[in-house]
Amino acid sequence: MKTRREFHKLAVAAAAGLAAPAILGRKAFAQDKPIRVGASVSLTGPLASTKNGLIGYELWRDDVNAAGGLLGRKVELVIYDDQSSAANVPAIYSKLVDVDACDVLFSPYGANLSAPVMPFIKQRDLFMIGMFGLAGNDVAKHDKFFHSGPWGPNSGRDWARGFFDLAKAQGVAKIAIINADLEFSKNAAKGGAEVAKEYGMEVVFNQSYPPNTSDFSSIIRNINAADPDAIFIASYPADSTAIIRGVKEIGISDKVKLFGGAMIGPQYGALLGSLGPELNGLVNSHTFVPEPTMQTPAIKGFFDRYTPIAVKQGVEPLGFYIPPFYYVAGELAAAAIKGSNSVDPAKMAEFLHANTVDTIAGKIAFNEIGDWKERRVLMVQLRGIEGNDLEQFRSPGRQVILDPPSLKTGDLAAPYNKARTS
Amino acid sequence: MFSIDILLNAVVTGILLGSVYASLALGLGITFGILHIPNIAHPTLVVAGAFFVYTLTQWELDPIVAALIGLVPFYILGVALYLFYSSVFERRGGANVLQSLTLFFGLSLVVEILLVLGFGSELKSVSAPYIGSSLKLGLLTIPYRLLIPALLGPAMIAAVWLYLSRTNSGTAIRAVAHEERALSIAGLNPASVKRHAFGIATATAVVAGAALIMVGPVEPFAGRYQIGRVFAIVVLAGMGSIPGSLVIAIAIGIAEALVASYLNPSWSPGVAFAVLLLGLASRPQGLFGAAR
Numbered sequence: 078m079k080t081r082r083e084f085h086k087l088a089v090a091a092a093a094g095l096a097a098p099a100i101l102g103r104k105a106f107a108q109d110k111p112i113r114v115g116a117s118v119s120l121t122g123p124l125a126s127t128k129n130g131l132i133g134y135e136l137w138r139d140d141v142n143a144a145g146g147l148l149g150r151k152v153e154l155v156i157y158d159d160q161s162s163a164a165n166v167p168a169i170y171s172k173l174v175d176v177d178a179c180d181v182l183f184s185p186y187g188a189n190l191s192a193p194v195m196p197f198i199k200q201r202d203l204f205m206i207g208m209f210g211l212a213g214n215d216v217a218k219h220d221k222f223f224h225s226g227p228w229g230p231n232s233g234r235d236w237a238r239g240f241f242d243l244a245k246a247q248g249v250a251k252i253a254i255i256n257a258d259l260e261f262s263k264n265a266a267k268g269g270a271e272v273a274k275e276y277g278m279e280v281v282f283n284q285s286y287p288p289n290t291s292d293f294s295s296i297i298r299n300i301n302a303a304d305p306d307a308i309f310i311a312s313y314p315a316d317s318t319a320i321i322r323g324v325k326e327i328g329i330s331d332k333v334k335l336f337g338g339a340m341i342g343p344q345y346g347a348l349l350g351s352l353g354p355e356l357n358g359l360v361n362s363h364t365f366v367p368e369p370t371m372q373t374p375a376i377k378g379f380f381d382r383y384t385p386i387a388v389k390q391g392v393e394p395l396g397f398y399i400p401p402f403y404y405v406a407g408e409l410a411a412a413a414i415k416g417s418n419s420v421d422p423a424k425m426a427e428f429l430h431a432n433t434v435d436t437i438a439g440k441i442a443f444n445e446i447g448d449w450k451e452r453r454v455l456m457v458q459l460r461g462i463e464g465n466d467l468e469q470f471r472s473p474g475r476q477v478i479l480d481p482p483s484l485k486t487g488d489l490a491a492p493y494n495k496a497r498t499s
Numbered sequence: 500m501f502s503i504d505i506l507l508n509a510v511v512t513g514i515l516l517g518s519v520y521a522s523l524a525l526g527l528g529i530t531f532g533i534l535h536i537p538n539i540a541h542p543t544l545v546v547a548g549a550f551f552v553y554t555l556t557q558w559e560l561d562p563i564v565a566a567l568i569g570l571v572p573f574y575i576l577g578v579a580l581y582l583f584y585s586s587v588f589e590r591r592g593g594a595n596v597l598q599s600l601t602l603f604f605g606l607s608l609v610v611e612i613l614l615v616l617g618f619g620s621e622l623k624s625v626s627a628p629y630i631g632s633s634l635k636l637g638l639l640t641i642p643y644r645l646l647i648p649a650l651l652g653p654a655m656i657a658a659v660w661l662y663l664s665r666t667n668s669g670t671a672i673r674a675v676a677h678e679e680r681a682l683s684i685a686g687l688n689p690a691s692v693k694r695h696a697f698g699i700a701t702a703t704a705v706v707a708g709a710a711l712i713m714v715g716p717v718e719p720f721a722g723r724y725q726i727g728r729v730f731a732i733v734v735l736a737g738m739g740s741i742p743g744s745l746v747i748a749i750a751i752g753i754a755e756a757l758v759a760s761y762l763n764p765s766w767s768p769g770v771a772f773a774v775l776l777l778g779l780a781s782r783p784q785g786l787f788g789a790a791r
Contacts, residue, residue, distance in 0.1 A: 289721070295759045
């Protein structure tokens with residue numbers, strides 16, 4: 078006959094036996110829980126042309142999961158469409174953090190969409206990789222924010238400095254600056270004017286124009302009247318096309334040695350294909366071009382996989398400008414998690430501040446506010462373009478790197494008139 | 500800086516741009532100016548027309564030929580849109596302006612999304628032998644990219660104006676704006692007349708779209724930048740004055756070009772509204788509109 082004490086022991090043992098699987102199981106589940114990486118992507122709206130970056134995220138996720146995940150856990154992407162609207166961004170990131178419990182965040186595309194989320198990231202002390210937001214952390218100065226893009230330090234002023242370095246080397250004394258009345262272009266033009274002044278150049282024409290201006294003939298005539306040696310342009314895709322066509326129609330002084338600088342559009346297949354040979358001679362910024370100094374096996378492997386997916390999805394088939402750096406964002410997050418053996422924001426940030434990370438875009442080291450320590454914005458000159466076939470842009474020699482010197486693959490062909498017609 | 504070269508070219512550029520604006524405003528001049536239907540989706544329909552033209556030019560067709568091919572399908576689209584509008588509002592006791600605005604605002608969003616789904620959000624442009632070269636006349640350099648589309652505007656406006664003023668069905672369209680009941684007494688069906696007019700207005704969108712995409716590349720949301728300007732043209736011309744809209748559009752084009760040349764291009768989007776305010780202050784019924 079069992080005593081009451083024995084009965085109690087039996088009851089405790091039975092309860093423990095029944096609860097054990099649940100307790101142990103919960104522990105096992107916690108270890109299996111995926112690492113969640115959250116981001117908003119502009120799948121619709123005016124910035125939807127940047128959605129090809131998502132292929133970069135997905136390729137990275139697939140690679141990392143195929144290699145066994147991070148800290149023994151699978152990686153899962155949580156993506157929402159911000160519809161290219163800054164108004165949607167705060168709610169999306171609140172949900173990513175508080176509802177979806179994401180461990181790592183990637184910012185929306187560009188400075189305009191990223192700006193609304195920066196106070197939230199700083200206040201909640203979260204870890205974030207920034208996606209193409211020029212000078213995105215210069216105000217917040219959050220120590221757990223890191224750029225995947227190669228803008229370098231003091232980027233608001235210096236990111237297009239390469240254009241002015243080339244102008245200086247050509248002995249440019251007078252420069253004209255035009256920009257679209259939008260945040261990115263205004264900052265580029267303001268920074269450009271400061272660098273020009275620093276180099277002792279006279280800014281003989283400095284004017285902005287409203288977005289979606291379709292005719293630049295008046296502006297080009299006024300620039301010609303100002304007689305500059307170089308023209309720095311900060312424009313968006315539609316205006317880039319109109320400016321290049323305007324130059325062909327109206328003509329430009331033979332004195333102009335450099336033309337371009339910060340034009341958005343000639344980095345993308347849509348504009349490369351539509352303008353084709355009209356782009357010859359243009360000197361413009363870029364993040365990646367398939368020149369010998371940049372074409373590593375790692376990045377070649379990336380594009381070998383990117384291209385068929387992009388073609389199938391009907392997005393930008395070349396994908397030089399954005400997608401590699403979305404993959405890089407994943408590599409930076411992975412390095413931080415593996416290096417710190419944690420998903421703790423402070424430990425991950427500490428690792429990235431202290432270590433250089435090897436990525437498909439090369440080695441990256443960060444300063445205290447997450448800028449690349451070394452600016453690596455390219456200034457490329459488009460040359461030898463014949464017809465409108467996009468495949469030619471995969472070959473070296475079409476987008477010759479003039480700056481930075483460490484990646485240079487050719488010298489500037491000048492003046493612009495000669496370069497554009499040769 | 501002042502030079503006769505810059506002044507002359509600015510004025511000519513303004514005339515050309517104004518003619519293109521007139522093409523864009525023509526459809527709205529019919530729907531809003533004559534039928535009093537606030538079709539704010541018209542600029543988006545113009546963009547849809549531009550994408551239609553873009554699609555046909557992929558088969559090596561000239562943009563103008565592509566636009567002419569698009570007249571019939573866009574007319575049918577316009578008739579269908581009016582049928583929908585009429586069944587939603589007019590048959591239920593008159594169209595409230597706010598409801599109509601909401602409907603056409605929604606329509607423009609739907610068209611934009613359909614364009615994004617069909618073509619992506621990237622810029623589309625057309626090529627033609629005349630795009631990229633210029634006509635040189637003394638001090639003037641006139642890009643064909645502007646000249647050819649600018650000729651489309653007056654031609655289309657003249658055709659519509661002749662139709663409205665010299666044909667019986669055109670007279671019926673003008674009559675329906677004034678007194679629907681009288682039209683019924685005369686044995687005509689006002690709904691049928693309006694449907695036809697809406698079809699014509701929408702058909703003009705494809706020609707205006709061809710003009711727009713010849714001037715520069717177009718993306719699905721490009722219509723948003725034109726709404727204010729085209730409304731200013733229609734209102735300032737005087738509701739329903741088709742030739743007046745050409746005059747006003749050219750005046751706005753010249754004013755924008757002069758502001759861009761001599762003041763600051765950033766101020767040019769405000770020009771249309773400054774002209775509108777000044778014009779309406781002196782003549783509230785519009786410069787070419789009849790007092791009602």
